[in-house]
Amino acid sequence: MKIAVLPGDGIGHEIIAEAVKVLNVLDLSLELETASVGGTAYKEQGHPLPESTLKLAKEADAILFGAVGDFQYDNLERHLRPEQAILGLRKELGLFANLRPAICYEQLTHASSLKPELVAGLDLLIIRELTGDIYFGQPRGRRTATDGHFPGAEEAFDTMRYSRPEIERIAHTAFQAARKRKNKVTSVDKANVLETFQFWRDVVTEVHQQYQDVTLEHMYVDNAAMQLVKAPKNLDVVVTGNMFGDILSDEAAMLTGSIGMLPSASLNARSQGLYEPSHGSAPDIAGQGIANPLATILSAAMMLRYSLNQAEAADRIEQAVQTVLAQGLRTGDIYSEGTTRVGTAQMGDAVVAAL
Amino acid sequence: MKIAVLPGDGIGHEIIAEAVKVLNVLDLSLELETASVGGTAYKEQGHPLPESTLKLAKEADAILFGAVGDFQYDNLERHLRPEQAILGLRKELGLFANLRPAICYEQLTHASSLKPELVAGLDLLIIRELTGDIYFGQPRGRRTATDGHFPGAEEAFDTMRYSRPEIERIAHTAFQAARKRKNKVTSVDKANVLETFQFWRDVVTEVHQQYQDVTLEHMYVDNAAMQLVKAPKNLDVVVTGNMFGDILSDEAAMLTGSIGMLPSASLNARSQGLYEPSHGSAPDIAGQGIANPLATILSAAMMLRYSLNQAEAADRIEQAVQTVLAQGLRTGDIYSEGTTRVGTAQMGDAVVAAL
Ligand SMILES: CC(C)[C@H](C(=O)O)[C@@H](O)C(=O)O
Numbered sequence: 264m265k266i267a268v269l270p271g272d273g274i275g276h277e278i279i280a281e282a283v284k285v286l287n288v289l290d291l292s293l294e295l296e297t298a299s300v301g302g303t304a305y306k307e308q309g310h311p312l313p314e315s316t317l318k319l320a321k322e323a324d325a326i327l328f329g330a331v332g333d334f335q336y337d338n339l340e341r342h343l344r345p346e347q348a349i350l351g352l353r354k355e356l357g358l359f360a361n362l363r364p365a366i367c368y369e370q371l372t373h374a375s376s377l378k379p380e381l382v383a384g385l386d387l388l389i390i391r392e393l394t395g396d397i398y399f400g401q402p403r404g405r406r407t408a409t410d411g412h413f414p415g416a417e418e419a420f421d422t423m424r425y426s427r428p429e430i431e432r433i434a435h436t437a438f439q440a441a442r443k444r445k446n447k448v449t450s451v452d453k454a455n456v457l458e459t460f461q462f463w464r465d466v467v468t469e470v471h472q473q474y475q476d477v478t479l480e481h482m483y484v485d486n487a488a489m490q491l492v493k494a495p496k497n498l499d500v501v502v503t504g505n506m507f508g509d510i511l512s513d514e515a516a517m518l519t520g521s522i523g524m525l526p527s528a529s530l531n532a533r534s535q536g537l538y539e540p541s542h543g544s545a546p547d548i549a550g551q552g553i554a555n556p557l558a559t560i561l562s563a564a565m566m567l568r569y570s571l572n573q574a575e576a577a578d579r580i581e582q583a584v585q586t587v588l589a590q591g592l593r594t595g596d597i598y599s600e601g602t603t604r605v606g607t608a609q610m611g612d613a614v615v616a617a618l
Numbered sequence: 619m620k621i622a623v624l625p626g627d628g629i630g631h632e633i634i635a636e637a638v639k640v641l642n643v644l645d646l647s648l649e650l651e652t653a654s655v656g657g658t659a660y661k662e663q664g665h666p667l668p669e670s671t672l673k674l675a676k677e678a679d680a681i682l683f684g685a686v687g688d689f690q691y692d693n694l695e696r697h698l699r700p701e702q703a704i705l706g707l708r709k710e711l712g713l714f715a716n717l718r719p720a721i722c723y724e725q726l727t728h729a730s731s732l733k734p735e736l737v738a739g740l741d742l743l744i745i746r747e748l749t750g751d752i753y754f755g756q757p758r759g760r761r762t763a764t765d766g767h768f769p770g771a772e773e774a775f776d777t778m779r780y781s782r783p784e785i786e787r788i789a790h791t792a793f794q795a796a797r798k799r800k801n802k803v804t805s806v807d808k809a810n811v812l813e814t815f816q817f818w819r820d821v822v823t824e825v826h827q828q829y830q831d832v833t834l835e836h837m838y839v840d841n842a843a844m845q846l847v848k849a850p851k852n853l854d855v856v857v858t859g860n861m862f863g864d865i866l867s868d869e870a871a872m873l874t875g876s877i878g879m880l881p882s883a884s885l886n887a888r889s890q891g892l893y894e895p896s897h898g899s900a901p902d903i904a905g906q907g908i909a910n911p912l913a914t915i916l917s918a919a920m921m922l923r924y925s926l927n928q929a930e931a932a933d934r935i936e937q938a939v940q941t942v943l944a945q946g947l948r949t950g951d952i953y954s955e956g957t958t959r960v961g962t963a964q965m966g967d968a969v970v971a972a973l
């Protein structure tokens with residue numbers, strides 16, 4: 264089983280190193296190959312997603328991804344900026360299903376902005392469509408407006424779109440995930456305003472015919488943003504488009520108060536997947552050895568489960584993370600009085616020890 | 619001064635009645651004229667925004683709007699659904715600037731989902747562009763895909779767009795509002811992915827040249843959704859597009875825990891405005907006399923301030939609302955132990971008494 268390891272920028276290298284440590288003690292026959300991506304790749308090779316990195320990613324069974332982005336690349340032209348690497352990988356590998364768990368760990372409930380009773384035990388799964396919508400729709404660009412409020416003015420535009428098969432496959436992903444959980448799916452759209460999301464609602468409703476054992480509810484995106492704050496535990500599996508999913512999955516992650524703990528998976532139809540922490544590259548703390556590696560370690564666990572068919576090893580890692588939390592070990596982002604503050608490498612070592 | 623009063627559906631009639639009560643005791647020479655809108659108008663006249671209602675709205679100096687929407691209209695064709703009334707009014711009157719305050723009242727801090735220290739004293743203003751973006755962009759519809767992942771498949775699509783003058787005018791609104799507040803604007807976009815919002819960022823930055831006394835920061839929408847949860851008090855004036863504003867303004871409103879208290883204003887270039895509570899039509903509690911009329915009463919205050927040039931009267935209403943809160947009067951949505959539960963009409967009467 265071949266894994267492409269792409270550390271990226273900022274804290275990427277530090278957190279990936281710990282996940283690699285953990286994978287290495289599992290005694291599975293994994294072949295890990297590292298390549299650069301993001302701003303680092305731009306610096307070294309002139310492009311955030313070099314051909315060689317893309318080739319490695321395509322050949323691998325799974326990709327373990329750190330994070331990309333750094334202030335120093337903010338003024339590059341768009342197609343050279345670090346985030347193009349992640350957009351490019353999603354597109355080139357067809358990684359249409361993004362699974363973003365938002366879990367509130369018992370020991371970390373206090374770290375949430377929300378009152379403990381609202382988030383204690385929270386375990387919700389946001390399923391974001393990742394290769395369609397306004398992220399990739401054509402045409403897009405700048406032009407002179409020919410209609411609208413200011414004909415003749417300069418304008419910029421993008422195209423939102425979803426085709427039936429794109430909606431169908433992500434709906435199947437959601438209903439199947441719901442069957443392994445609480446048999447409930449909330450589909451988030453803006454059917455009252457957008458043609459794209461009226462169609463989304465229609466197609467999700469059709470696919471639901473094949474999953475009569477699962478309850479389906481439809482919710483407008485503005486209401487979903489509210490319900491996440493008001494009563495997140497009323498939601499279980501939430502499925503939505505790329506743009507709304509970007510916003511809601513980050514909102515949900517922040518609700519838990521411990522985004523440093525949250526992994527993610529982005530899968531294609533062949534179960535090839537890219538696995539990365541839900542948090543970013545945090546350039547402000549890069550190189551200090553204080554970043555939380557647990558989201559990346561848990562991403563490696565998701566990788567074992569979803570792409571490498573090693574559910575047992577995944578369970579072991581997740582169990583080991585529970586153990587280090589129970590031991591009171593905490594990186595700075597989740598530290599609270601009475602616990603033991605550790606650095607990135609110490610946390611990784613502790614997980615290894617717990618294994 | 620002529621005011622179009624449009625109660626709408628659900629609790630609309632009940633809450634508007636209290637705002638009208640309040641306006642009537644102010645002894646301003648206001649001419650109020652009522653017309654139907656939304657599902658109610660569809661039922662009576664076959665269209666959610668009848669010609670006569672639109673005509674009245676256009677002639678009036680301001681519109682006091684209740685709420686629209688009810689489950690019974692969910693299966694109507696889109697162009698006949700209640701929410702088309704509000705979209706139509708925004709478009710026909712050119713109400714491009716939506717001001718959505720998110721204020722956490724001292725006495726109601728406990729009602730928030732967030733820990734009290736995070737929201738106590740929260741006073742943020744979201745300025746949402748309201749007549750552009752993907753809400754109104756053409757073309758939109760269904761068609762057969764000619765490219766993308768599934769050429770030949772059925773697809774639906776919408777067009778996101780912003781022209782330079784549309785961005786300029788809402789940026790001016792934001793910077794001017796900031797001058798009356800903390801001299802800080804956060805512009806929310808998705809410049810890393812969307813052409814429309816790269817342009818948005820560019821134009822806002824240009825307009826900012828004229829407001830060097832105001833600090834401008836740019837924030838991605840996914841990050842904004844997180845920062846609202848993490849540290850809402852770090853934000854003051856937030857300006858964004860129609861779609862992102864829809865989501866973020868509702869998220870922010872819910873953070874306060876008392877959406878029943880939050881007014882909104884939608885203004886055009888001539889300071890004509892539509893004023894409505896931030897909450898919806900709540901058909902589940904309609905007709906029971908328990909809805910909170912304060913958001914609507916506070917919307918009437920905003921109307922006096924922004925469209926009718928009666929800042930003093932506006933202050934008086936806002937003061938009266940503070941008084942009834944201090945008296946411990948609460949409708950069900952904001953009730954807590956030790957306070958006095960009142961109905962819609964009693965609450966309106968109390969505000970009148972406080973005046
Ligand atoms: C970096 C950016 C392009 C990306 C996105 O918008 O998808 C990120 O926010 C994410 O959610 O992975």
Ligand SMILES: CC(C)[C@H](C(=O)O)[C@@H](O)C(=O)O
Pocket residue numbers: 455456485701704705864
């Ligand atoms: C009813 C709907 C069309 C409307 C919108 O999306 O703008 C509403 O959510 C709002 O925010 O006023």
